[in-house]
Amino acid sequence: MSEVSEVSAVNDRIDVAEGAFGALRTQLREAATAFADGPDALEGILLGIVDDVDRAVREPLEIFPVCHHSPASALAMARRLREKQPKVVYLELCEDMAPLLSELRNCRLPVAVQAFATEVAGFPADWAPLSVVAPITEASAEYQAIAYALDTPGVELVLVDRSSDHVFQWQPRESSADEPADPDAPPAEEEAALHGDAVGVEIGDLRPRFAELEEHLLRHGRVRHWSEWWHQYVELPLGDSDHDTYRQVMLLIGSLFRRLAPGDPHRVRVDEDRERYMWTRMRQHLAATGVDPADCLYVCGAFHAASRVAEFGVHGADTFEISPPSGSTWQHGLIPSSHASIEAQFGLAAGSVSIAAAEWAKNLKRTRVRPFRLTGQAGTKKAATPERTAAPAAPAPAAALPDRLSGFLRRPPVLDSLDEAELLGWSVEIVRAARRNGYLASTADAIAVFETSILLAGMRDRAKPTPYDFQDAAITCIEKDTVPGRRDVRRLVEIMMGGDRIGQVGYDALPPLARDVHDRLAPLNLKLQQRGVRRALLDIAGRPELERCSDVLWMLSYLMPRGAARPIMGERRLGERPIQESWDLALGTHQRALIELGYEGVSVEQVLEQRLRRTAHDPRATAATVLQAVEDATLYLRSRRLADELGTRALEVLATERSVDGAPDVLRRVRRLLAYYRTTEPVLPAWIESFVKTGYAHYCTLLPTAFTDEDATVPQVAAMLGFLFSMESLALSLGCDRHQLELALAQSHPEELAKVALLWAAQVHLGRLSRADLRARCDELLRNPLVVPAYPQYLSGFLHALEPVPALTDFVVEAVSKAFAQLPDPVLLPWLPTLISTLRSGGAELAPLLIREAGRIFPGRLAALDAWVPPWRAEREAVRPALSAGGSGGNGGSGGVALLAAHPATCDAVARLLGCDEPWETVAAAPRGVALLERHPETAVALEALLTTP
Structure with a gap:
């Protein structure tokens, strides 16, 4: 008998509801027949929308549909909470964020509740770190519900949406989890990036997912973007509506957008799973507490309120199984948010949230509705708790449910009268703000903005200019061609309407x-x-x-x-x-x-230590990066224990490397650490001794391959040689064998000219090549016209050779000076950028050496430059200064060599006297005998003594 009576009661409710919306169904059938040439084309959609509204309205647990950051939703929520005074508020928000909501009273809105996970288990590694945020503003229905529940005794707030872990469990593995909600949205500015790469969760994601529908609404509504359409056609009409009208209209919009959404299988499945999840949690709570559904209020997005899943309602099916959480460790907290960050993350128009905040303040002043605010919250006054003297009115029976949709849809738009005082105040304020930011605005511009706002509103079939009309008018009349400051007029209007308010988390939170x-x-x-x-x-x-x-x-x-x-x-x-x-x-x-x-630790020292360990043990870590971690541990933590641990890890990584990419960084950091330990520690740490010993053998092994490998650059090979030469004494004292280095150089046969110069420099350091032989090789290169175009490549190798062999600094100065003196301009000028870039990249070590040596060699005054003789020429012509000194000491004439060159006949006679019968060699246009004298300097000295004897 009980089952029969229950079925009878359900049928009675259906008949009553059919009667309530019967007129609307009849009108929709007629519309479907008229527009689609038959009742079947649109009947499924139009009547299905009415069915969705009917089903949600008849649900015993009252469903309150909202839109995210909607002043109309917040105003309707404040009214309904004071009227109904529910004992339980079910809120569409991640259930694991519940403990953080009480900390909102220690913050200044807007803020975002965040769930953060650095230790990821069960998800792709490239998703880490995982972050979910739910932004909250004062002009939002969810904040009204939270404030009411937390500050009203005996009221329980229950979050019923999927947990943060399930947000990522339901993400498709083939796409990145931190993909922005709107890929077409412009990149966020610095102030708009407060949410970072977090996945956003909002209540009431109410926006058409059918692109053609949104385009149609924007075009016929004569607006630019969705936020403006919503403000004009939903916010304003619903601002003064009663509860039943608001509820049915929001359910209608949610059902419309849901039925016209594209059939993306993954998105549809996620939406339906969220609805199954929430209704499952609500039924579990009702069963556990025994609370009457009539004393509860379910706050969710209008899109989810018009649900068609089998689990819908307190009498829905219990067939949905909630998967267990993954092994990820989640941390929760509050982070500051801003209007711009909310707009950027959820694809809203710039300034729309600020305009919504201004509209919220205006609605409160106009309707005199008392909003709910958390007691003691920064930036708000103490709110009075709702009075519970009288019991809330009992819910109206199903027969009393009125049909508000028919009247709302047939009602013509309400033409608000022009509020001239408000518009005039806006116009004066924007001109004042523009002048403060460098615009040449005047009173005439204020009048133009005022009149243009009215004109634009009339062109768009509006009796009253909206903030968006005013914004367009201000841009048209004030912003002529350039922006004199860092803010344009659009940004100034946003600031004037409320600005990009940025929240703050209090110390206690x-x-x-x-x-x-x-x-x-x-x-x-x-x-x-x-x-x-x-x-x-x-x-x-x-x-x-x-x-x-x-x-x-x-x-x-x-x-x-x-x-x-x-x-x-x-x-x-x-x-x-x-x-x-x-x-x-x-x-x-x-x-x-x-x-x-x-979220990563309880102190900055702990977080820094964890990050250094994570860097050192990363699979892609190199010896250079681990040595950097050792240096950072010593610099910032002064931890010898951690430095030794990371140094041992650096030794392990170096032994497994097969490339020389990090050789410059390894050399630079090992030198610094060695210098530090030698001055602060009595003995070197064991790990750095092992590192030097292993590195010596490691780089000796890789040296022949690096000389011939095209991927190994000249600075990398120079760094290898620098490690081997600078650490040689320590390595030999630790048991290394120098024959290994000599054998490695003997097996090196480079083809790149810069590496050839490096090899020559290494041979000079080891004593296998003398400086005179090296100078002779370079002079031979300069005399060979076929090699002259490639000579700068040798010089580049000699410049990098200063790293391993700094003793060659004077020779490099000599080689560069000869290049500037003898190379032709077509060869010299293209090489200069390479020289500058080389000195710039190694400027910290190479440039000071060259500058100091050049300052020692070159004259210090410009006047002395004409008589200056380079040292390398003075050594070669050591004979000529001696002859010049002897001649001037005798008669003050020229030297013997010059005298013989001036009298070739006398020179020939003296040569015959001395028995020199070799033929004369001439050089260019020089007189006979000069080349011979240069080849036999001893004979020249004897001739000088013979000719100058009195």
Whole structure:
């Protein structure tokens, strides 16, 4: 009998509902017949929409459909909560975010509830870190529900949406999890990037997914984007509607967009699974608590309110199985948000959220509705709790449900009268703001903006200009051709309408790490929680306690984005202690990054240690990156234990490398660490001794291959030689064999000319090639016209040779000077950019050597340059200065060589006297006998003595 009565009751409700919406169904059938030449073409869609509304309205658990950041939804929510006073509020939000909602009272909205996971298990590794955010603003229905539930005694707030872990479980594995919601949306600016790469979760994702439908609505509505259409045709009409009208219209819109959505199988499945998940959780809670569904309120997006899944309703099927969570470790917290970040993440028009906030404030003032605000929240007044003196009205029976849709759809649009005072105030304010930002605006521009706003509204069939009409008018009348400042008129209008409000998380709601950072930086006496840049001056010599602040700041500069903690004066090097430092701090601007550090540990030292270990043990880590981690551990943590651990890891990585790509970084970092340990430690750490020993044998093995490998660059080969030569004494003392290096050089046969020069320099260092032989080879290259065009490549090799063989600095200066003196311009000029780039890349080590040596060789004054003789020419012509000195000491005439050259007949006679019968050799246009004298300098000296004897 009970089953028969239950079926009878259900049939009665269906008959009553059919009567309630019967007139609307009749009108829709007639419309389908008229527009589609038959009742079957559109009947399924149009009548299905009415069925969806009917089903949601008849549900015993009241469904409250909302749209995200909609002032009309927030206003209707505030009204309904004060009227119904539900005991349980079910909210469409990730269920694992519930513990964070009470911390909203310690924040200034807008903020976002965030779930963050760095330890990823069960998901692709390239998805890490996982991040989910749910932004909350005051002008949103969900905030009204949260504030009501948290500040009203006896009211329970239950989050019923899928958990953050399920958000990623339901992501397709072939696409990236952090794909933006709107791929066509413009890139977010710095202030709009507060959410980073997080996946956004919002209540009421109400936007047509059928592109043709949205285009049709925008074109016929004479608007530019969806936010403007929603403001004009939904927000304004529903602003003053009663509860039943608002609820049925939102259900109608949600059903329409749902039925006209494209059939993307994955998206449809995710939407339906979310609805099954939420109704399953609500039924579980109802069964566990025994609360009456009439005392509950279900707040969800209008898209999900018009659901057709079998699990829909308190009497739905219990067939959905919720999968277990993955092994990922999730952290939860609050991060600052902003209007711009919400717009960028969810594909809304720029300024739409700011305009919605202004509309919310106007609605509150017009309707005198008391909104719900969390007690003690920053930036808000203390809100009075709703009075519970009278019991809420009992829910109306099904027979009393009115049909509000028919009247709403037939009602002509309400033509609001022009509020001239409001529009005039906007026009005056935008001109004032434009003048402050460099525009040449005047009173005439204010009048033009006023009249143009009315004109645009009339062209768009509006009796009253909307903020979007005013924005277009201001751009047309004020922004002529250029933007004099950093803000254009569109941005000025957004600021005037409320601006890009940026939220802030209060100290009490911060994670332990963030609170610890603020406590440790308290001696600086700066308001670091405020946005903007703060200059910190640290006189560590006068106030030694500030050195602890310096340590924290250096770790923050390493961990946080650039600009959060930026050193202006001072640096941190191995073995040095700070004296004075100056910092630019913007921790309030980068509060999100500081909060996310708190998800990784309880102190900055712990987070830095974890990141250094993660870097060192990364599968793609090289010996250079691990050595950098060793250096960072020593610099920022001063941890010998961690440095030894990472150094051992660097030794392991070096032994497995088969390329020389990181040789320059390895050489540079090993030199610094060796210098540091030699000056601060009594003995070298065991790991660095093993590293030098292993590196010596490793690079000796790779050296012959690197000389011939085209992928190995000249700086990399030079760095290998630098490691072998500079670490040779230590390596030999540790048991290495120098014959291994000599054998490696003997097996090296480079073909690239720069590497040939490197090999020659290495042979000079080992004593296999003398400097005289090296100079002779270079001179021979300059005399060979076939090799002259390639001579700069040899010089490039000699420049890089300064890294392993700095003793050749004077020879490199000589070679470069000869190149400038003898190379023709077509060869010299194209080589100059290569020379400059080489010196710039190795400027820290190479350029000072060359400059110091050139300063020693070249004259210091311009006047002495004409009489200056290069040292390499002085050595070759050592004979001529001696002869010149002898001649001037006797008669003050020229030397013997010049005298013989001037009198060739006398020279021939003297030669016959001395028995020299070799034929004379002439060089260019020089007189006979000169070349012979140069070849026999001893004979020239004897002739000088013979001719100058009195």
